[in-house]
Amino acid sequence: xxxxxxxxxxxxxxxxxxxxxxxxxxxxxxxxxxxxxxxxxxxxxxxxxxxxxxxxxxxxxxxxxxxxxxxxxxxxxxxxxxxxxxxxxxxxxxxxxxxxxxxxxxxxxxxxxxxxxxxxxxxxxxxxxxxxxxxxxxxxxxxxxxxxxxxxxxxxxxxxxxxxxxxxxxxxxxxxxxxxxxxxxxxxxxxxxxxxxxxxxxxxxxxxxxxxxxxxxxxxxxxxxxxxxxxxxxxxxxxxxxxxxxxxxxxxxxxxxxxxxxxxxxxxxxxxxxxxxxxxxxxxxxxxxx
Amino acid sequence: xxxxxxxxxxxxxxxxxxxxxxxxxxxxxxxxxxxxxxxxxxxxxxxxxxxxxxxxxxxxxxxxxxxxxxxxxxxxxxxxxxxxxxxxxxxxxxxxxxxxxxxxxxxxxxxxxxxxxxxxxxxxxxxxxxxxxxxxxxxxxxxxxxxxxxxxxxxxxxxxxxxxxxxxxxxxxxxxxxxxxxxxxxxxxxxxxxxxxxxxxxxxxxxxxxxxxxxxxxxxxxxxxxxxxxxxxxxxxxxxxxxxxxxxxxxxxxxxxxxxxxxxxxxxxxxxxxxxxxxxxxxxxxxxxxxxxxxxxxxxxxxxxxxxxxxxxxxxxxxxxxxxxxxxxxxxxxxxxxxxxxxxxxxxxxxxxxxxxxxxxxxxxxxxxxxxxxxxxxxxxxxxxxxxxxxxxxxxxxxxxxxxxxxxxxxxxxxxxxxxxxxx
Numbered sequence: 001x002x003x004x005x006x007x008x009x010x011x012x013x014x015x016x017x018x019x020x021x022x023x024x025x026x027x028x029x030x031x032x033x034x035x036x037x038x039x040x041x042x043x044x045x046x047x048x049x050x051x052x053x054x055x056x057x058x059x060x061x062x063x064x065x066x067x068x069x070x071x072x073x074x075x076x077x078x079x080x081x082x083x084x085x086x087x088x089x090x091x092x093x094x095x096x097x098x099x100x101x102x103x104x105x106x107x108x109x110x111x112x113x114x115x116x117x118x119x120x121x122x123x124x125x126x127x128x129x130x131x132x133x134x135x136x137x138x139x140x141x142x143x144x145x146x147x148x149x150x151x152x153x154x155x156x157x158x159x160x161x162x163x164x165x166x167x168x169x170x171x172x173x174x175x176x177x178x179x180x181x182x183x184x185x186x187x188x189x190x191x192x193x194x195x196x197x198x199x200x201x202x203x204x205x206x207x208x209x210x211x212x213x214x215x216x217x218x219x220x221x222x223x224x225x226x227x228x229x230x231x232x233x234x235x236x237x238x239x240x241x242x243x244x245x246x247x248x249x250x251x252x253x254x255x256x257x258x259x260x261x262x263x264x265x266x267x268x269x270x271x272x273x274x275x276x277x278x279x280x281x282x283x284x285x286x287x288x289x290x
Numbered sequence: 291x292x293x294x295x296x297x298x299x300x301x302x303x304x305x306x307x308x309x310x311x312x313x314x315x316x317x318x319x320x321x322x323x324x325x326x327x328x329x330x331x332x333x334x335x336x337x338x339x340x341x342x343x344x345x346x347x348x349x350x351x352x353x354x355x356x357x358x359x360x361x362x363x364x365x366x367x368x369x370x371x372x373x374x375x376x377x378x379x380x381x382x383x384x385x386x387x388x389x390x391x392x393x394x395x396x397x398x399x400x401x402x403x404x405x406x407x408x409x410x411x412x413x414x415x416x417x418x419x420x421x422x423x424x425x426x427x428x429x430x431x432x433x434x435x436x437x438x439x440x441x442x443x444x445x446x447x448x449x450x451x452x453x454x455x456x457x458x459x460x461x462x463x464x465x466x467x468x469x470x471x472x473x474x475x476x477x478x479x480x481x482x483x484x485x486x487x488x489x490x491x492x493x494x495x496x497x498x499x500x501x502x503x504x505x506x507x508x509x510x511x512x513x514x515x516x517x518x519x520x521x522x523x524x525x526x527x528x529x530x531x532x533x534x535x536x537x538x539x540x541x542x543x544x545x546x547x548x549x550x551x552x553x554x555x556x557x558x559x560x561x562x563x564x565x566x567x568x569x570x571x572x573x574x575x576x577x578x579x580x581x582x583x584x585x586x587x588x589x590x591x592x593x594x595x596x597x598x599x600x601x602x603x604x605x606x607x608x609x610x611x612x613x614x615x616x617x618x619x620x621x622x623x624x625x626x627x628x629x630x631x632x633x634x635x636x637x638x639x640x641x642x643x644x645x646x647x648x649x650x651x652x653x654x655x656x657x658x659x660x661x662x663x664x665x666x667x668x669x670x671x672x673x674x675x676x677x678x679x680x681x682x683x684x685x686x687x688x689x690x691x692x693x694x695x696x697x698x699x700x701x702x703x704x705x706x707x708x709x710x711x712x713x714x
Contacts, residue, residue, distance in 0.1 A: 004522065007551075117383065118340050119513050136552045213513040256518050264516070 007136050008253050014138070014146040015211065016249020017242075021149040022204035023226035024156065024241040025197030031173035031236030032193040035085060036093075038100040040201060041223030042107035043080075047073055047202035048214045049111065052120045061125040062210065063148070069202050077198025081191050089190070104219065111216035124210035145207040152203055156196070157238060169193050173236055201226075225265075228272045234282030243283055247271070330374040331367060331635045333625065334396035336407035336417065337431060341383035342511070346538040346567055347409050350432055353599075353615035354406075356606055357622045367626075369633035375626065378402055382413045389413035393420045403635040404429060406625055409614075411435035411482040418446045427641045429625045432586075432614045434561075435485035439664040447644045449624040449659050450586055450617035451670035453489045459672045460559070460584040461493050463691040465501070468557050468702060470530035472502045476520055476544070477535035477561075479508035486535040486561050504529050515543045518551070525553040532557065538564035545574045549707055556703030559584060559674070566612045571677065571685045576711045578677045578685060580704040585613035587656050588675045588689045590697050595655045620656045624649065676700055 022044070029037050050072070051065055084103070088096050126144055130137035160166035172179040172189045180186050205222070212218070229248050233240025248268050255267035275283065296304070335354060338347045358377045367373045378400050382389035389408050396402045397420070405421050405428045408414045414433035421428035422443040430438060430448035434456070439448055464470065475490060477483035487506060494501055504527040509520050517540070524532060532555045536544055541564030548554075559582035564570055566585050571578055589600050589610035599619045603611040611619075624647055631643035649659040657669045674691035678698060688698040704710070 004551075008518075116340050118344060119342055130550065137550045139550065211514070215513070256516055257522060259519070 004136070004257070007133050007138065008257050009250065010133060010138065011142065012250030012253030013246060014142040014249070015253065016246035017146040017153075018149045018204060018207050018211075018245075019225065019229055019249050020242040020245030021153050022201060022208060022222065023229040023245060024153065024238055025199075025201035025204075026226045027230040027233070027236055027238060027241045028169070028173075028193055028197045028200075030230065032169055033085070033089070033190055035088065036097050036100055038097070038223060039104040039107060039219070040226060041221065042104045042111075042219030043073070043076070043198055044201050044205035044222050045111060045214075045216065045219035046076075046107065047205040048122065048209045048218065049115060049120075050202075051122050051206050051209055052214050055122060062122075062206065066148070066203055066206055069206050070199050073202035074195045074199040076202075077195035078191060080198065081194035085194060086187070086190070104223070108216050108219060115216065117216060120214040122206075122209035122214060127210065141210055145210070149204065149207050152200065153242065156200060160238065165189070165192055221265075225268075228268065231282050232272055232275055234284035237282070237284040240282055240284035328370045328373050328635055330376045331370070331404075331629055332376045332378050332400065332402040334380065334393065334400065334402035334405045334407070335377045335431075336380040336382050336389055336392055336396065336405065336413070337409040338384040338413075339379065339381035341381075341385065342513070342539075343384035343410055343537060345569070346564060347384075347614075349567070349612045349615045350409060350618045352607055353603060353611055353618050354431070354622065356603060357599075357619060360602070361626060367629055367633075369630045375629070377406075380407075382408055382410075384410055384413070386410075386412045386416035390416050390420055393417040397421075397424045397426050402426070403637050404625065404629070404640050406621070407431050409433060410480070411438065411485065412480045414438050415441075415481055418443050421445050424637075425641070426637045427628075427644055429621055429628075429644070431621050432618045433482075435481050436489070436666070437481060437485055439666050443665070445641060446665045447624065447647075447661060448665055449621050449647075449667050449670070450656065451672045452666050453485055455670055456561075456584065456672040457486075457489050457493050459692065460561070460674060461490060461497070463582075463584075463674045464531055464533075464559060465498050467691070467700060468531050468559075470501055470557070472504045472527075472529045473531050473533065474503070474505035474524060474527050474529035474555075475507075475533035475535070476505070476524065477508050477533075478511050478537060478540055480511070482563070483508060483535040486533075490533060509540070511537065511540055513539075515540050517544050517547045520544075521547045521551050521553050524548070524555065525551060528555075530556055531559060533559055533561070534565070535561040536564045538567045538570060541565050541567075541570055542573045545577045549577055552707075554704075554706060558582065558704065562586065562613055566614065566687070568609055568612070576685070577707075579679070579710050580701060581677050582674055582690070582700075583677065583687060584672060584674045585687070586617040587613050587673060588687050589616075590689050591616070591656070591673075592695070593654075593656065595653065599655055616656065620654070620659075623655050624659055 026037060026040050029035055047069060050069065054060055054065055088099055124141040126140040129140040131140055131143060160170060168184045168189050171184060172186060229244035230241055232247060233244030251268045251271050252264040256264040259267060337351060338344045358375060361375050365372050367375055378396060380392040380396055382392055393405055396405065405426055408417055409432050411433045414430055415438050418428055418438055418441060422445050425445060427445045427447065434453060436453040439446055439452060475487055477487045491506060494503065505523055507520060509517060562583060562585040565583040587596065600611055627649060628640050628643040628647060632639040647659050647661055651658045659667050660669065662668050673689050673695065675687040676690045677685055678688050680686045690696045690698055690700050
């Protein structure tokens, strides 16, 4: 049984790493802009559809696709910020929530209208290749996607720590008024944050897509999962997104084995609620904003 | 006396007679013109055109489209002077409640004479009630489960084989040729899979009580389909024979997951469906080598009428039709035969014609057709194929049972994974 245990654990970690990348954008948006981005998963859904259609027409393998997805969704993030989100910043919290929920519903309806309710599948060119671990095999897709996710994640982390803009962003998240006072161009910080967050989530969604499916309502599931991960790890904490992602990935993998595949998301939810009972700020959370 | 040509009374009588004659002629003409010439008979065709089952149903859809086109091209409904057979398509998206509302619309708004559908057992069971309510006959297209014809409905007719005879032929093969001591069944949990599970279990308990049932479990097809836990259970149960009731996506996931988790069973036999789809072999490749697939019919079926349809499909679409498509061809044959016999678009007359269907051995595509009191064909039976390498080295299905139709002998047990995946 140990061989199986190891394999399940490994699977959980590999998926969890991609989850971390998926959700880190949301934690950034929460930390810096303080917007409840309910349409976060739906933009990921759009990224997955983008992958699907690009693959459909050009048969491009997954990794070159990323070089298109990242800049494209950086741009998409900038546009959404400029056109929509910037106008929401000064509005009351309820307006922000309602608007983002509305955006989410709009995107779902748009996807349903354009592409119908059929489930689609994104293929990874590594699908048929396996690596033997213990008693079984793991598809190379999981391993390579995990490595890619970690590369992006690490790159993002270093960018946040080392570059001027990264520091400006972290400063704005910690204390907006003080950041303004030190001359940081807060509008630029918001714009860049939203753009980067969108682009990161799009890359995460692309890496996640071959192990999942593409459909107009995938966004809701992904938004929920991302929220769960970042609240678990602590709102606004990038390291927390990594820890949260890994925990959720591992919990899902084990419950899929011990219980059944249908309840794995339920199990993750229960663990999530359990941890929040004891640590309402999340595992690495700094402050709770209302 | 008769100094004038006509007396006043004679003239009056003459005028009255002429007027009456004219009125009689006019009304006779008017009523004979009102008698309609039947230009078309509308058939409500309902099946998954989009949604999760659509990918798998497309082969059947293509077959049905081809059959309607061909029928009209060859002169339409002969007993109605060449009237057109008009398919009115509806999409149930693989969903029973959608199927019900679409069939309501087909019957009440489109006013079709007969319903042809719905491919999945779940939807077909649901629409059978609607057809019965409106007294519009339902010719079942491809759907398998015998639940459909065990509800006591009069208006439901199924020309192709249903669960019990299919299970009889399939299980006879399993027990006689594979001789298992332990057996397991994993099945998708809609009406189709669940009915397969119920009937095959009952068969085993009655006819092979010494064979030990080590696992009998359903799974959900809600995406993303994850069969990890199930495969680990199969691995632990160690059956000699694994029965599988899967549609396409889950069939692919099952085979791949079994490989990933190093779960080996000596024999796998599938209840057709996903395992008969060309995409299945394309996706799992050599993992499928040696798998047995029970089916409605394979494309190596030697019956002349079957070969006509099979070759026509190949010529039009460039690949061999699946068993589901061939079952639909048999269903279509009965549908048009009944309309021809009825010589009318009236649903009641078509119902009567269906009741009295009697298609002889040399005419029937897959078998002769005569209906029992449930609406099932007393002559229907099923086949078992095995996926083997063709002479050209390609993976294909070959009929191996019943023995009198076998084109190849079976190879058992399945090769271990390393050998299966080796290049020859």
